[in-house]
Amino acid sequence: MEDKRIAFIGAGNMASAIIRGIISQGLFLGNQIMVSAPSQSSRDRMAADFGVKTTADNCQAAAFGRVLVLAVKPKVLDEVILQIRDALAEDTLIISIVAGKSLKTLEGAFGRPVSLVRVMPNTPAMVGEAMSALTPNGELSKENMAFAVRLFEALGRAEVVPENLMDAVTGLSGSSPAYIYMLIEAMADAGVASGLPRSQAYTFAAQAVLGSAKMVLETGFVPGQLKDQVTSPGGTTIAGLKALEEGGFRGLVMDGILAAVKKSEEMKG
Ligand SMILES: NC(=O)c1ccc[n+]([C@@H]2O[C@H](COP(=O)([O-])OP(=O)(O)OC[C@H]3O[C@@H](n4cnc5c(N)ncnc54)[C@H](OP(=O)(O)O)[C@@H]3O)[C@@H](O)[C@H]2O)c1
Structure with missing residues (x-):
């Protein structure tokens, strides 16, 4: 131009x-x-x-x-x-x-x-x-x-x-920073509950989210492959994943984003 x-x-x-x-x-x-x-x-x-x-x-x-x-x-x-x-x-x-x-x-x-x-x-x-x-x-x-x-x-x-x-974009990438902040806060709370100082807990949680996002964007692997790579048999990660599945983690995240998509459809002009 x-x-x-x-x-x-x-x-x-x-x-x-x-x-x-x-x-x-x-x-x-x-x-x-x-x-x-x-x-x-x-x-x-x-x-x-x-x-x-x-x-x-x-x-x-x-x-x-x-x-x-x-x-x-x-x-x-x-x-x-x-x-x-x-x-x-x-x-x-x-x-x-x-x-x-x-x-x-x-x-x-x-x-x-x-x-x-x-x-x-x-x-x-x-x-x-x-x-x-x-x-x-x-x-x-x-x-x-x-x-x-x-x-x-x-x-x-x-x-x-x-x-x-x-509307899909609004629900997915427009609103999702708020969901991720909530996730980071919850992760950090768990870190604090396990003895980490609060400020370090935020750093560990936020950097884990940042690094994982970069792995998805830069390695060419889909999230499921990356998840499997860090999940060793009988280890800590599969124990955490099982608890998350039992709590309906994936369905809940999808519901949250779909609620935002629906709201965006209702609000548009
Ligand atoms: N924030 C987000 O995450 C995000 C994401 C995607 C899209 N958007 C969209 O981006 C737009 C701006 O959002 P924002 O977060 O930057 O809002 P914001 O911080 O509230 O800024 C709005 C600006 O508009 C100015 N303004 C108000 N009336 C005006 C007028 N009559 N003529 C000229 N300027 C006027 C305000 O001036 P003063 O400073 O003088 O009050 C202010 O600087 C919104 O439509 C929002 O939907 C925001």
């Missing part, structure tokens, strides 16, 4: 995570980024943290570059699009990370054909380990899609999915 300028509407957690990623990966410099938010304190924080340009005027941000990221809460999205839609250049690439807002809803709000990508990132974006799902609308060029994928790969991993799978 030749025009190296990108704007964000919204200066919250996700905008900060994306900006941190794209600057650290060298995709944009701070002065090639403009951020718009109503509160002076948020604008000052963005300028101090990343050296970006800031504005309180959403239209100024919308007209700033060829890429515009919508990073506001769903409840203010309609009002924001109404403000900015006439300020956008014809060929602006619009990226929406607003949860639950479909491409059709977004296109309807713009009221004209726009190049649009809907993205569902997750909070590990804050440490460069996001899992993002991207879905394009019919107006998007291959070049713009490739650019959008590159942008989100700067924050972690990115996959393209059809829009009808966005």
